[in-house]
Amino acid sequence: MTLMGLVGVGRIGAFHAATLHALPDVEVVVADAQAGRAEALAGSLGARWAPDVGALLREGIAGLVIATPTGSHAELIDRGVANGTPVFCEKPVADTGARSLEIVKSVDKHGGRVQIGFQRxxxxxxxxxxxxxxxxxxxxxxxxxxxxxxxxxxxxxxxxxxxxxxxxxxxxxxxxxxxxxxxxxxxxxxxxxxxxxxxxxxxxxxxxxxxxxxxxxxxxxxxxxxxxxxxxxxxxxxxxxxxxxxxxxxxxxxxxxxxxxxxxxxxxxxxxxxFMSRFHEAYVRELQAFVDFAEGRIDNPCTVGDALExxxxxxxxxxxxxxxxxxxxxxxxx
Ligand SMILES: NC(=O)c1ccc[n+]([C@@H]2O[C@H](COP(=O)([O-])OP(=O)(O)OC[C@H]3O[C@@H](n4cnc5c(N)ncnc54)[C@H](O)[C@@H]3O)[C@@H](O)[C@H]2O)c1
Incomplete structure (x- = not known):
C-alpha cells in the first residue's frame, strides 16, 4: 500500500483526494489550512487527515499533492523537497515567471522531484x-x-x-x-x-x-x-x-x-x-502517473521547467x- 499526502481540499483538491483514494493500492491522508475541511473530507472518504502540512510530512508519505491556491505553491514545494518527498503541484507553479524560475532553481539545487499538473x-x-x-x-x-x-x-x-x-x-x-x-x-x-x-x-x-x-x-x-x-x-x-x-x-x-x-x-x-467532467479520466491518469513517478517507476511526465516555459x-x-x-x-x- 502506498500512502500519499494531499494538502488543500478545495475545489480541485477534494476531487484529487477522492481520485487518489480510489486508486488501487493507494491510501491518502489530507490536510488543509482550515483543518475542519480536511477532517470532513477524510470522514466522507473514509481516509485519514492531519492537522497541518508538517504533520502530513511526518506521516512518512510517498508523495505530496499540492492543491492549494497558487500563491502558496512555492513554499509548499520547498517543504516537500526539503523533506525529500516527491511532489505533485497543481498548475501554475507560481504567478510570475520570475517566481517560477526561483522554484526551478531551488528544485534543481536540492535534487527535488516535482511534477506539475497539466492534465491535458x-x-x-x-x-x-x-x-x-x-x-x-x-x-x-x-x-x-x-x-x-x-x-x-x-x-x-x-x-x-x-x-x-x-x-x-x-x-x-x-x-x-x-x-x-x-x-x-x-x-x-x-x-x-x-x-x-x-x-x-x-x-x-x-x-x-x-x-x-x-x-x-x-x-x-x-x-x-x-x-x-x-x-x-x-x-x-x-x-x-x-x-x-x-x-x-x-x-x-x-x-x-x-x-x-x-x-x-x-x-x-x-x-x-x-473541466471536472471533461478531464475526469485525464486527472485519474495524471495522479496514477504521479504515484508511479513517486515510486520511481516512470520519469517525470511534466517538470517545473515545462511549467516555467x-x-x-x-x-x-x-x-x-x-x-x-x-x-x-x-x-x-x-
Ligand atoms: N489543472 C486544472 O485543471 C486546475 C483546475 C482548477 C484549479 N487548479 C489549480 O489548483 C489550485 C487550487 O485551486 P482551487 O480552485 O481548488 O482552490 P480553492 O480555493 O477551491 O481551494 C484551496 C484550498 O486550499 C486551502 N489552503 C489555502 N492555503 C493553504 C495553505 N497554505 N496550506 C494548506 N491549505 C491551504 C484552502 O483552505 C482551500 O480548502 C490553484 O493553483 C488552481 O490554479 C487547476
Missing part, C-alpha cells in the same frame, strides 16, 4: 494527437489551433487573483502545443476583449482572448479563450500538416452546433459543462496585449 498531457485525445505528430503521420506540421472556452465566468474575486486569462486558461494550450509538437515558442502577438461584466476591465483582464504563436520551426498556432461560451465547456486542439489534420476534443460532448448541410448526427451531446508564453501574451505589438519569448525569458 493525460487526455487520450491530446496523447493520440501527439503520437500522430511523433510518427510523422501529418507530414510537415505548419498550423495548430487550440481553444479553451468556459461556459460562464468565475466570480469577480477569482478573476482579481487569477493572473489573467492567458495564465489561467490559455496556459494549458501553451503547454499542450509545446508537448504535442516538441517545439518551443519564439514569439507571440496577442489581443483581448472586455465585452462582458465590468469586473474584467476593473482587474485589467480580458474575458475573451486570442494569441498567434510562431514556433521555432516556423509553424503557426492560434490559441483562443473565452469566459462566455454559454453552450458549454469547449477544449480542443487541431494540428494540421502537409499530410492532413488531426484533432483532440471533437467528440459527442463538444458544444458545437454544425449548421447548413450537417445531418445532425454529430455531436450528439450532452455538452460538457466543466508555458508561463513565459503567457507572460509574453500579456505584454503583447498591453503594448499591442509582437513580443519575442527572449523579452520575457530570464
Amino acid at each position: 498531457r493525460f487526455d487520450a485525445g491530446y496523447a493520440a494527437v501527439r503520437a500522430e505528430v511523433g510518427r510523422g503521420a501529418l507530414g510537415r506540421v505548419h498550423t495548430l489551433r487550440g481553444q479553451t472556452c468556459d461556459p460562464a465566468p468565475p466570480p469577480a474575486a477569482y478573476i482579481a487573483t487569477s493572473g489573467g486569462i492567458f495564465k489561467d486558461c490559455s496556459v494549458h494550450d501553451f503547454d499542450a502545443i509545446r508537448w504535442v509538437t516538441g517545439r518551443e515558442v519564439l514569439s507571440v502577438f496577442a489581443a483581448g476583449s472586455q465585452g462582458g461584466e465590468p469586473f474584467f476591465a476593473a482587474s485589467g483582464d480580458a474575458d475573451t482572448a486570442a494569441a498567434l504563436l510562431r514556433l521555432d520551426d516556423d509553424a503557426l498556432a492560434t490559441v483562443t479563450a473565452t469566459r462566455y461560451h454559454g453552450a458549454g465547456y469547449a477544449v480542443t486542439l487541431e494540428v494540421q500538416g502537409t499530410g492532413g489534420t488531426v484533432g483532440a476534443g471533437f467528440d459527442d460532448r463538444l458544444p458545437l452546433r454544425p449548421v447548413g448541410d450537417a445531418d445532425g448526427t454529430w455531436p450528439r451531446g450532452p455538452a460538457q459543462t466543466s 508555458a508561463l513565459y508564453v503567457a507572460e509574453a501574451c500579456d505584454l503583447s496585449r498591453a503594448e499591442n505589438r509582437p513580443v519575442t519569448l527572449a523579452e520575457v525569458r530570464r
Whole structure:
C-alpha cells in the first residue's frame, strides 16, 4: 500500500483526494489550512487527515499533492523537497515567471522531484494527437489551433487573483502545443476583449482572448479563450500538416452546433459543462502517473521547467496585449 499526502481540499483538491483514494493500492491522508475541511473530507472518504502540512510530512508519505491556491505553491514545494518527498503541484507553479524560475532553481539545487499538473498531457485525445505528430503521420506540421472556452465566468474575486486569462486558461494550450509538437515558442502577438461584466476591465483582464504563436520551426498556432461560451465547456486542439489534420476534443460532448448541410448526427451531446467532467479520466491518469513517478517507476511526465516555459508564453501574451505589438519569448525569458 502506498500512502500519499494531499494538502488543500478545495475545489480541485477534494476531487484529487477522492481520485487518489480510489486508486488501487493507494491510501491518502489530507490536510488543509482550515483543518475542519480536511477532517470532513477524510470522514466522507473514509481516509485519514492531519492537522497541518508538517504533520502530513511526518506521516512518512510517498508523495505530496499540492492543491492549494497558487500563491502558496512555492513554499509548499520547498517543504516537500526539503523533506525529500516527491511532489505533485497543481498548475501554475507560481504567478510570475520570475517566481517560477526561483522554484526551478531551488528544485534543481536540492535534487527535488516535482511534477506539475497539466492534465491535458493525460487526455487520450491530446496523447493520440501527439503520437500522430511523433510518427510523422501529418507530414510537415505548419498550423495548430487550440481553444479553451468556459461556459460562464468565475466570480469577480477569482478573476482579481487569477493572473489573467492567458495564465489561467490559455496556459494549458501553451503547454499542450509545446508537448504535442516538441517545439518551443519564439514569439507571440496577442489581443483581448472586455465585452462582458465590468469586473474584467476593473482587474485589467480580458474575458475573451486570442494569441498567434510562431514556433521555432516556423509553424503557426492560434490559441483562443473565452469566459462566455454559454453552450458549454469547449477544449480542443487541431494540428494540421502537409499530410492532413488531426484533432483532440471533437467528440459527442463538444458544444458545437454544425449548421447548413450537417445531418445532425454529430455531436450528439450532452455538452460538457466543466473541466471536472471533461478531464475526469485525464486527472485519474495524471495522479496514477504521479504515484508511479513517486515510486520511481516512470520519469517525470511534466517538470517545473515545462511549467516555467508555458508561463513565459503567457507572460509574453500579456505584454503583447498591453503594448499591442509582437513580443519575442527572449523579452520575457530570464
Ligand atoms: N489543472 C486544472 O485543471 C486546475 C483546475 C482548477 C484549479 N487548479 C489549480 O489548483 C489550485 C487550487 O485551486 P482551487 O480552485 O481548488 O482552490 P480553492 O480555493 O477551491 O481551494 C484551496 C484550498 O486550499 C486551502 N489552503 C489555502 N492555503 C493553504 C495553505 N497554505 N496550506 C494548506 N491549505 C491551504 C484552502 O483552505 C482551500 O480548502 C490553484 O493553483 C488552481 O490554479 C487547476
